[in-house]
Amino acid sequence: MSAISGTQAELLVHDSVVEHRRGFRHRWYRTPSFVAGLTILGIVVLAALAAPLITQHGPNDQDLLHTLQGSSSSHWLGTDDLGRDVWSRLVYGARADLHIAFLAVVLPFIIGTLVGLLAGYYGGLTDTFASFFVNIVVAFPFYVLVIALVFALGSGSRNIYIAITIVGWVSYTRIIRGEVLVAKRKDYMLAAKSGGLSDFRILFRHLLPNVITQSVIYACSDIVLDILAIVTLGYLGLGVQPPTPDWGNMIASGQTYLTTHWQLATFPGIAVVFTALGLALLADGLADLLRPE
Amino acid sequence: MTREPLVRVRDLQVEFQLARGVVRAVDGVSFDVEPGEALGLVGESGSGKTVTLRALVGLLPRGAKLVGGTIEVDGVDVTAASDDTQRELRGTTVSMIFQEPMTALNPVMRVGDQIAEEPLVRLGMSRSAAKARALELMALVGIPDPKRRADAYPHELSGGLRQRIMIAIALSGDPKLVLCDEPTTALDVTIQDQILKLLRQLQRELDVSLVFVSHDLAVIAQTCRRLAVMYAGQVVETGPVAEVFREPRHPYTLGLLRAVPDFEIVRDKLASIPGAPPDLASPPPGCRFHPRCPFVQDDCIANAVPLIEVGDHRAARCLHHERVVEDVRREPVIAGG
Numbered sequence: 001m002s003a004i005s006g007t008q009a010e011l012l013v014h015d016s017v018v019e020h021r022r023g024f025r026h027r028w029y030r031t032p033s034f035v036a037g038l039t040i041l042g043i044v045v046l047a048a049l050a051a052p053l054i055t056q057h058g059p060n061d062q063d064l065l066h067t068l069q070g071s072s073s074s075h076w077l078g079t080d081d082l083g084r085d086v087w088s089r090l091v092y093g094a095r096a097d098l099h100i101a102f103l104a105v106v107l108p109f110i111i112g113t114l115v116g117l118l119a120g121y122y123g124g125l126t127d128t129f130a131s132f133f134v135n136i137v138v139a140f141p142f143y144v145l146v147i148a149l150v151f152a153l154g155s156g157s158r159n160i161y162i163a164i165t166i167v168g169w170v171s172y173t174r175i176i177r178g179e180v181l182v183a184k185r186k187d188y189m190l191a192a193k194s195g196g197l198s199d200f201r202i203l204f205r206h207l208l209p210n211v212i213t214q215s216v217i218y219a220c221s222d223i224v225l226d227i228l229a230i231v232t233l234g235y236l237g238l239g240v241q242p243p244t245p246d247w248g249n250m251i252a253s254g255q256t257y258l259t260t261h262w263q264l265a266t267f268p269g270i271a272v273v274f275t276a277l278g279l280a281l282l283a284d285g286l287a288d289l290l291r292p293e
Numbered sequence: 294m295t296r297e298p299l300v301r302v303r304d305l306q307v308e309f310q311l312a313r314g315v316v317r318a319v320d321g322v323s324f325d326v327e328p329g330e331a332l333g334l335v336g337e338s339g340s341g342k343t344v345t346l347r348a349l350v351g352l353l354p355r356g357a358k359l360v361g362g363t364i365e366v367d368g369v370d371v372t373a374a375s376d377d378t379q380r381e382l383r384g385t386t387v388s389m390i391f392q393e394p395m396t397a398l399n400p401v402m403r404v405g406d407q408i409a410e411e412p413l414v415r416l417g418m419s420r421s422a423a424k425a426r427a428l429e430l431m432a433l434v435g436i437p438d439p440k441r442r443a444d445a446y447p448h449e450l451s452g453g454l455r456q457r458i459m460i461a462i463a464l465s466g467d468p469k470l471v472l473c474d475e476p477t478t479a480l481d482v483t484i485q486d487q488i489l490k491l492l493r494q495l496q497r498e499l500d501v502s503l504v505f506v507s508h509d510l511a512v513i514a515q516t517c518r519r520l521a522v523m524y525a526g527q528v529v530e531t532g533p534v535a536e537v538f539r540e541p542r543h544p545y546t547l548g549l550l551r552a553v554p555d556f557e558i559v560r561d562k563l564a565s566i567p568g569a570p571p572d573l574a575s576p577p578p579g580c581r582f583h584p585r586c587p588f589v590q591d592d593c594i595a596n597a598v599p600l601i602e603v604g605d606h607r608a609a610r611c612l613h614h615e616r617v618v619e620d621v622r623r624e625p626v627i628a629g630g
Contacts, residue, residue, distance in 0.1 A: 195388065196384035197415075
């Protein structure tokens with residue numbers, strides 16, 4: 001029997017590590033919150049995509065002879081005050097709301113992450129300048145600023161993206177700036193510099209991959225915020241314009257009949273909660289999965 | 294023998310601006326490193342050895358400022374060079390090995406990619422050539438089955454393998470000078486020994502120069518031919534390792550050597566150096582070691598002490614170095630020395 005040398009022993013240890021190695025691909029299905037969130041979101045997204053297939057009526061088909069009906073085999077969730085099918089409107093409303101929410105998260109994500117990265121890395125004037133704008137935006141409550149902006153810009157989905165982008169990027173900037181301030185003191189950053197790499201390469205190859213996880217996780221909860229904002233705007237009559245179905249304007253118009261026909265406002269409300277829950281669970285699961293070891 | 298030195302540091306001075314005043318962390322340090330030579334920098338924490346090392350790559354820690362002196366690396370004066378010129382030197386002329394292999398490797402990058410980065414970006418190799426070079430380097434630093442390990446992330450490797458990866462990264466740009474900042478301090482003793490042997494072997498085979506910073510005299514003895522002992526921001530003694538160890542000429546060096554535990558002789562005196570290193574915001578007048586020195590005389594306190602030639606290639610910052618030698622002859626520091 002030959003003695004095992006130090007390096008061989010290390011290799012044995014390493015082999016067992018590799019065997020137990022669980023990358024993202026091998027671990028996601030063991031994270032309950034991730035699976036639950038993915039399932040819920042999957043149901044909502046699938047329903048939105050397959051809207052024409054799973055509805056019997058168009059979302060705007062009025063039937064003034066059958067208004068405010070309870071659920072039946074032809075109208076699963078009944079009809080509203082104009083005789084429109086609530087189920088159809090709910091599913092088509094998911095289309096509009098999810099579409100805007102996902103788009104409205106992309107621009108703030110990119111802009112905010114980039115600004116945070118540069119501000120944190122370079123510090124000094126860049127940081128002062130970026131922080132100045134962040135502080136201006138942060139000084140206003142989220143809804144006040146979004147509503148004011150949409151009011152000024154006019155309603156419609158494009159203006160909702162713009163308003164949410166103007167307000168939303170600051171959260172990403174604050175998160176990423178903080179992460180960068182920690183990460184840039186790490187030895188591997190010094191090591192990258194001692195290799196004579198360019199700032200560009202250090203920023204995007206070494207720093208960004210180490211901090212972007214936080215942005216991704218935040219984006220998931222940010223979508224929830226955006227959906228709520230879109231629904232709120234719809235409720236206030238500033239969002240998606242009727243007759244396009246949207247959960248917000250469904251809740252707003254159903255409110256009048258709350259005492260007699262509770263389902264009109266309640267089902268869109270449940271849809272909002274269900275979707276938000278799915279995204280929140282997904283964010284939680286992602287945070288567990290992506291957390292560096 | 295008559296080759297131009299690769300590194301020429303002259304009268305280097307680095308200051309930290311702190312709230313309580315200016316701290317001169319490095320004060321008048323000078324040394325040369327010949328091509329292919331290994332120089333050890335020894336000293337306690339705070340003696341300025343790491344700051345000196347960082348000055349060599351032009352990456353001083355935050356708040357530190359180079360206030361005087363020159364550093365020539367491969368004929369280029371780093372202190373006067375532009376940021377771009379300094380960056381050009383890094384990686385391909387000078388590279389660095391860090392103390393903590395866990396934190397000095399990028400946690401989200403495959404180690405193979407980290408080794409291939411210099412060849413790809415700095416040496417202009419193609420992607421496949423850079424990858425081949427990375428595998429070659431991994432084999433060179435003694436990582437078996439490099440192909441498989443190249444795809445690993447740092448956290449999947451043990452401390453020893455990680456340090457080998459760091460060495461491979463440091464060598465990946467074909468540097469002439471590798472700076473080692475206590476590269477084995479964070480490792481187990483057995484792994485430490487393997488890494489030191491590897492470094493010495495690579496240094497000889499590739500003919501690179503090493504500047505090796507450590508507080509551990511045994512580590513310096515294993516890797517370097519020449520050393521400079523630093524105390525309170527100054528070099529207090531330089532010379533060939535074997536000679537300095539056998540016959541130190543500075544009381545601080547003597548104190549360090551007496552503080553090394555030894556299996557072969559049981560020392561009667563518990564040999565720690567009394568006192569603590571001085572506050573560099575207000576260093577003591579005269580010789581900076583005088584408050585802790587057993588040989589102190591009046592003239593030690595009166596004036597600053599220069600480095601005094603004390604033999605072939607040897608110098609010590611001590612006015613009474615003969616008395617140190619007498620003490621050593623009475624009670625040798627190395628068994629059989």
